[in-house]
Amino acid sequence: GEDVEQSLFLSVREGDSSVINCTYTDSSSTYLYWYKQEPGAGLQLLTYIFSNMDMKQDQRLTVLLNKKDKHLSLRIADTQTGDSAIYFCAERGDTGKLIFGQGTTLQVKP
Amino acid sequence: EPEVTQTPSHQVTQMGQEVILRCVPISNHLYFYWYRQILGQKVEFLVSFYNNEISEKSEIFDDQFSVERPDGSNFTLKIRSTKLEDSAMYFCASSEVAETQYFGPGTRLLVL
Numbered sequence: 001g002e003d004v005e006q007s008l009f010l011s012v013r014e015g016d017s018s019v020i021n022c023t024y025t026d027s028s029s030t031y032l033y034w035y036k037q038e039p040g041a042g043l044q045l046l047t048y049i050f051s052n053m054d055m056k057q058d059q060r061l062t063v064l065l066n067k068k069d070k071h072l073s074l075r076i077a078d079t080q081t082g083d084s085a086i087y088f089c090a091e092r093g094d095t096g097k098l099i100f101g102q103g104t105t106l107q108v109k110p
Numbered sequence: 111e112p113e114v115t116q117t118p119s120h121q122v123t124q125m126g127q128e129v130i131l132r133c134v135p136i137s138n139h140l141y142f143y144w145y146r147q148i149l150g151q152k153v154e155f156l157v158s159f160y161n162n163e164i165s166e167k168s169e170i171f172d173d174q175f176s177v178e179r180p181d182g183s184n185f186t187l188k189i190r191s192t193k194l195e196d197s198a199m200y201f202c203a204s205s206e207v208a209e210t211q212y213f214g215p216g217t218r219l220l221v222l
Contacts, residue, residue, distance in 0.1 A: 031209055042114075042201060042215035043153070088153065095166045096141065096208050100153040 002026040006089050006101035013109050018076040020104045022089030025070065029091040032065060033098065034074045037086045046074075046087075076106075084108045112136045114214035116202050122220045123192055131187045131217045133202030142185045143203040143211060144177065146170075153201065159185065192221045 003025045012018045024032070030051050035043040049056045049063045049072075056063045062075040076083055086103040093099065115134045123129050135142050144156040158165040159177055176188045185204075189196055199218050203211040 035213070042116075043203075043213040045210060045212060048210065090153075092209070096158055097143070097155040097166060097168075098145070098153075098211060099155070102152050 002091070002093060002099045004089055004091055004099050004101040006087075006104045008102065009105045009107070011107040011109065012079050014079060014081055016079055018074075018079045018083070018106055018108075020074045020076075020087050020089075020106065022072040022074075022101055023070055024072065024089070024091045024099075026091055026093055026099070027067075027070065028094055030094070031092040032063075032072050033088075033090040033092070034061075034063065035088040035090060035100075037088065037103070039085075043088065079106075079108050081108045081110060114202055114204055114212055116200075116214035116217050118217060119215065120218045120220075122222065125194060125221055126191050129189050129192055129219065131189075131200050131202075131219070133185045133187070133204075133214055134183050135185055135202065135204030136206070136212060137183070139204035139206045139212075141165075141205045141208060141211075142177075142179070143205075144187045145201045145203065145213075146198040147201065147216075148195075148198040156187070156200075189219075192219075194221050197221045 006022045033048040034046045060077045064073045088103045089101040090098040117132045142159040147153045157167045157171045199216045201216045202214045205211045
């Protein structure tokens with residue numbers, strides 16, 4: 001069935017780049033997403049990529065998609081303490097529902 | 111910037127009671143969704159709603175659950191007889207087009 005997997009935790013120093021990885025199983029996924037969840041808050045849509053693209057850049061965020069390996073990554077350049085949050089990868093299947101990974105907690109140390 | 115809102119932010123209820131979770135989607139959006147996140151688990155899809163009817167529902171969305179769009183702005187999730195395992199954070203989402211879903215802040219439901 002459809003499944004999305006992420007590593008649970010990443011710790012980086014302020015100013016470094018962060019790379020959060022995700023794998024998914026559904027080859028028919030049309031869109032893949034990154035959401036950010038700060039403590040006590042909802043899911044904020046950060047960026048998304050259409051499945052026929054390899055890369056998308058949006059300011060400090062770069063999304064890379066390897067469709068052959070079903071691997072998605074989110075790179076955050078110049079990571080700041082305000083980037084500390086849980087980052088969720090999600091895929092959108094044919095029917096429109098989103099299937100989420102378990103979330104990666106990003107800890108940014110000053 | 112328009113956003114999805116949800117009320118209440120927290121709800122505590124006794125097992126067997128009915129609860130209604132409310133959402134106000136972004137005003138020009140056409141697609142509406144409910145998801146839930148049990149503590150420590152993944153965010154799970156419950157139901158999608160379009161053109162005044164359910165488009166898809168998950169296995170979780172059994173007869174105890176129902177959704178309604180009672181007027182032009184609200185979208186509600188009703189749980190008829192709550193169980194302990196319904197304790198979770200419930201997220202509403204909406205989208206104008208199918209590609210991008212915007213989420214509300216969630217309602218934390220605790221069933222005692």
